[in-house]
Amino acid sequence: MWNSYGFKDDVLMPNRFCAICGKTLGEDDPHFGMCLECYLKEHPLFELLDHLSVNICIDCGSFSKKEIWIEPVDNELFSIIKQAVQRFLLKSFLKRDNIDFDLSLNEESFIYSSKDLLTSLEVVIQGILKKDYNIKHQETIKLNLNHMLCKNCSNLRGGTYFLSIMQLRVKDEEQINLLKQVLDEINNFAEQTFENDHKQYISKIEDQKYGVDLYLSTHELLNYLIKFLKSKYNFLLKRTKKLVGRDKQGGKNLYRFKALIKFLPLSKNDIIFIKGQNFSVENITKNKVILKGENNTKLIKDYSYFFNGKIIKKKL
Numbered sequence: 001m002w003n004s005y006g007f008k009d010d011v012l013m014p015n016r017f018c019a020i021c022g023k024t025l026g027e028d029d030p031h032f033g034m035c036l037e038c039y040l041k042e043h044p045l046f047e048l049l050d051h052l053s054v055n056i057c058i059d060c061g062s063f064s065k066k067e068i069w070i071e072p073v074d075n076e077l078f079s080i081i082k083q084a085v086q087r088f089l090l091k092s093f094l095k096r097d098n099i100d101f102d103l104s105l106n107e108e109s110f111i112y113s114s115k116d117l118l119t120s121l122e123v124v125i126q127g128i129l130k131k132d133y134n135i136k137h138q139e140t141i142k143l144n145l146n147h148m149l150c151k152n153c154s155n156l157r158g159g160t161y162f163l164s165i166m167q168l169r170v171k172d173e174e175q176i177n178l179l180k181q182v183l184d185e186i187n188n189f190a191e192q193t194f195e196n197d198h199k200q201y202i203s204k205i206e207d208q209k210y211g212v213d214l215y216l217s218t219h220e221l222l223n224y225l226i227k228f229l230k231s232k233y234n235f236l237l238k239r240t241k242k243l244v245g246r247d248k249q250g251g252k253n254l255y256r257f258k259a260l261i262k263f264l265p266l267s268k269n270d271i272i273f274i275k276g277q278n279f280s281v282e283n284i285t286k287n288k289v290i291l292k293g294e295n296n297t298k299l300i301k302d303y304s305y306f307f308n309g310k311i312i313k314k315k316l
């Protein structure tokens, strides 16, 4: 029989010993003059740091290594630990997708704090090469868990967190029902958004004359809400951004965003008295109102025109 070197087996066989341990090499050991065991010691399938520190939020189970908190797929501690190891240690290997990993927690290594929180443990990581099950490797890492509150939960507990304010205003008593309707819809919308992403919520609602101020947990939620309202209502929108300080940890500037929303005090077919003449509201576009006079004259006005106090609406 001819082997891959082009010699007959019996020519080479007598000289084939492992260069490390001296064991006679068999046909299954084509690892550059080493037996499989010695080869794997020299070239482990994967190599990891022997320790890892992970922050875990006591309230929501989110985990982080530094600043960015990751929401876990499920909220069970052992599962969170495995997710953190996969994310922070095995990510690059998992991307290549050539090794099957199996993680187990060494219960004998568990160390608990005085408050009965698991603070330290060993995680055993076994890997096996997908295309050759003879090639495997095992490492044990020491994992430290820091139990704390994530940014979001500490803000939630504090109850004072807001970065964005949405001011909803109507012109007079007549529009109070509109305001109530809008608030109901906003509450539903915000609840659904919170279901999908716990960072998004309304932290406070303050009554104002002819309106309310909504304190929102994120600027994102403000944008979602504006988009949502735009699809249903006509209003004047004024946005402002104010520097309120610096984030102590990240050193970034902190801004407070404000959006003032003034609902147009008109609907289609309303009759309005302007400069001695009656006009009916023929159409309302994204930013203009198209009016039709008694003698068929057309008048096109910006929304802002109707907030100046000189409009007399006629009841039909």
Ligand SMILES: [Zn+2]
Pocket: 018, 019, 020, 021, 022, 023, 034, 035, 036, 037, 038, 039
């Ligand atoms: Zn060997």
Ligand SMILES: [Zn+2]
Pocket: 057, 058, 059, 060, 061, 062, 149, 150, 151, 152, 153, 154
């Ligand atoms: Zn949390």
